[in-house]
Amino acid sequence: MFRIVATPWRYRYILDSAQGRRSGCFFCAYAEAPERDLEDLVFFRGRHVFGLLNRFPYMWGHAMVAPYRHVGDLVELSDEELAELLRSTYRAKAVIAEAVGCGDIAVGINIGRVAGAGVADHLHVHLVPMCKEIDPSTPSKELEDALRRLAEDLARRFT
Numbered sequence: 001m002f003r004i005v006a007t008p009w010r011y012r013y014i015l016d017s018a019q020g021r022r023s024g025c026f027f028c029a030y031a032e033a034p035e036r037d038l039e040d041l042v043f044f045r046g047r048h049v050f051g052l053l054n055r056f057p058y059m060w061g062h063a064m065v066a067p068y069r070h071v072g073d074l075v076e077l078s079d080e081e082l083a084e085l086l087r088s089t090y091r092a093k094a095v096i097a098e099a100v101g102c103g104d105i106a107v108g109i110n111i112g113r114v115a116g117a118g119v120a121d122h123l124h125v126h127l128v129p130m131c132k133e134i135d136p137s138t139p140s141k142e143l144e145d146a147l148r149r150l151a152e153d154l155a156r157r158f159t
């Protein structure tokens with residue numbers, strides 16, 4: 001489903017993970033700190049789930065929707081959480097399509113590390129617009145600023 005593209009800005013993340021600097025769960029850290037939403041690229045908070053942009057994206061507009069609770073699989077969600085996860089994912093898909101001008105969005109869940117989940121033990125749905133690859137030579141500060149502006153734009157559209 002995902003194409004392999006060069007994403008050098010992900011190396012820091014991969015390196016940090018490999019060296020155990022990310023032993024804590026960043027979804028949980030973000031979920032618990034609404035005052036940092038803009039910085040954390042969180043664009044939506046529901047009752048049970050929240051939406052955020054991927055700081056290390058493959059494609060422009062790569063977002064994720066995750067439950068607040070630290071669970072690794074869909075079967076661990078309550079019916080209410082599951083319903084909101086799906087509803088919010090669908091809503092996020094529409095909002096992202098509008099904001100990034102791309103209707104072709106891959107939506108998927110990787111369950112388990114072998115399946116490719118970067119954070120294997122906190123369930124999250126990926127939304128990957130397939131229109132615009134990110135230029136690997138984009139300076140990280142520029143990418144970060146652009147991601148913040150996109151998060152703000154998504155937050156406005158979500159309300």
Ligand SMILES: [Zn+2]
Pocket residue numbers: 025026027028029069070071121122
């Ligand atoms: Zn977690």
